[in-house]
Amino acid sequence: MLEQDVLDEVTNPFPGLAALQEQTPAVRVRTPDGPPAWLVTRYADVRDLLRDDTRLSVDPDHGAGEDYAGFELPPQLRPHLLAVDAAQHDRLRELISSPFTGTGLHRTVEVVEAEAHRLVAALAPDQPVDLVAELAFPLALTAVRAVLPLPDPAHQAFAEWAHDALLAPRRQEDGAEVRARDTLGRMAEIIQTATTVPGDGLLGELQAAYHHGRLSAHELAAQVFYLLFVPTEPLVDAFGVVLLRLLAGTRHRAVLRDSPAARHVAVAEALRFDTPQGLAAPRFALVDLDIDGVRVRAGQTLLLSLAAANRDPRQFDDPDELVLTRSPNPHLALGRGDHACPATALSYQLLSSSVAALLSRYPSTTVVPEKTQWRGNFRHRGPASVWADLKP
Numbered sequence: 001m002l003e004q005d006v007l008d009e010v011t012n013p014f015p016g017l018a019a020l021q022e023q024t025p026a027v028r029v030r031t032p033d034g035p036p037a038w039l040v041t042r043y044a045d046v047r048d049l050l051r052d053d054t055r056l057s058v059d060p061d062h063g064a065g066e067d068y069a070g071f072e073l074p075p076q077l078r079p080h081l082l083a084v085d086a087a088q089h090d091r092l093r094e095l096i097s098s099p100f101t102g103t104g105l106h107r108t109v110e111v112v113e114a115e116a117h118r119l120v121a122a123l124a125p126d127q128p129v130d131l132v133a134e135l136a137f138p139l140a141l142t143a144v145r146a147v148l149p150l151p152d153p154a155h156q157a158f159a160e161w162a163h164d165a166l167l168a169p170r171r172q173e174d175g176a177e178v179r180a181r182d183t184l185g186r187m188a189e190i191i192q193t194a195t196t197v198p199g200d201g202l203l204g205e206l207q208a209a210y211h212h213g214r215l216s217a218h219e220l221a222a223q224v225f226y227l228l229f230v231p232t233e234p235l236v237d238a239f240g241v242v243l244l245r246l247l248a249g250t251r252h253r254a255v256l257r258d259s260p261a262a263r264h265v266a267v268a269e270a271l272r273f274d275t276p277q278g279l280a281a282p283r284f285a286l287v288d289l290d291i292d293g294v295r296v297r298a299g300q301t302l303l304l305s306l307a308a309a310n311r312d313p314r315q316f317d318d319p320d321e322l323v324l325t326r327s328p329n330p331h332l333a334l335g336r337g338d339h340a341c342p343a344t345a346l347s348y349q350l351l352s353s354s355v356a357a358l359l360s361r362y363p364s365t366t367v368v369p370e371k372t373q374w375r376g377n378f379r380h381r382g383p384a385s386v387w388a389d390l391k392p
């Protein structure tokens with residue numbers, strides 16, 4: 001059994017993951033949370049297992065024995081999208097789709113784009129600016145609110161939770177304590193308000209589905225939980241890595257400012273290179289499996305390393321090089337298969353618009369990647385700050 005070091009490494013996890021990837025397709029690890037699991041690192045295995053809903057389940061009830069089963073959640077938050085399979089998953093996925101498709105998607109993007117321009121206009125250009133605090137964090141909150149509009153008191157409480165849980169620990173040593181403090185209690189209050197006070201947009205749609213019997217009370221609370229509290233962190237980290245990587249070089253600057261298509265390609269590469277959500281949600285084997293000769297027993301847990309897969313030399317030429325024009329780029333940073341991120345199209349547009357807003361006002365902005373400190377844990381990773389000199 002491998003101890004947890006490779007999973008704990010945040011500054012540069014890639015050499016450790018590459019060594020494992022070279023040695024074996026799947027290795028038994030002790031997770032930082034304690035219990036063991038299988039870590040799968042090769043691109044083809046990770047991609048195929050993400051799509052395998054016949055032999056794998058995301059429902060922790062299918063876990064058995066001593067293996068890692070993910071966060072322990074109270075019963076009313078358990079039936080979220082990434083913990084249910086098959087027909088229940090299809091029904092929930094359909095019910096949350098409106099902000100991610102068609103006119104709903106346009107509206108969400110418009111709100112966040114306007115906020116990106118407003119935030120950039122408010123930056124002070126005569127001193128170095130931390131783009132994580134000034135852009136990534138507020139834009140992530142705006143995006144989550146545009147997806148799931150909360151009544152005002154609940155939004156205020158959510159913004160405070162996000163600040164304490166995500167932003168404050170980037171700046172102080174005792175971050176873990178702040179982060180852990182009463183998190184579930186605060187979440188429960190916010191969810192209680194969000195599910196009981198009549199809401200607009202997707203929140204109103206989910207409340208209506210509950211009143212019409214198409215969603216149980218637990219399913220309503222669990223979707224609100226998942227759409228609010230889970231995406232905020234990968235989104236902050238994704239804004240951070242995209243701003244860091246796209247603004248670091250000078251070679252493609254004018255193209256990135258003027259061409260949405262070039263920005264899309266570059267955003268994909270930043271997501272591949274720095275994969276903000278490094279691990280998929282736990283998968284539980286429904287039957288005994290053979291992963292290229294490694295035997296996994298029914299009930300055991302698989303951790304699929306999106307970060308390792310995205311640096312696999314079997315799939316990507318020069319995987320440790322950041323190539324902002326890399327195309328095609330079949331990275332797995334937003335998942336694959338039935339549980340792939342429903343906000344994929346939205347995320348690309350939001351990430352791209354943050355760079356466009358900054359470059360349209362300050363076209364010669366520079367950032368220094370070498371100064372970056374990384375933060376995170378074995379599930380996610382992003383820059384604690386991205387210092388920029390804003391230049392017109």
Ligand code: HEM
Pocket residue numbers: 050081082083093143144147226227231234235238276277279280281282306332333334335336338339340341342343347
């Ligand atoms: C760019 C930032 C984001 C990243 C890196 C990201 C990453 C991912 C990944 C990797 C998955 C698949 C996990 C798995 O298969 O185990 C996923 C699923 C999901 N994401 Fe995102 N995500 C992002 C933004 C968002 C946003 C903005 C939302 C909504 C507000 C969102 C909501 C979800 C939901 C609900 C699922 C579960 C889908 C399902 O099980 O059917 N994500 N995300």
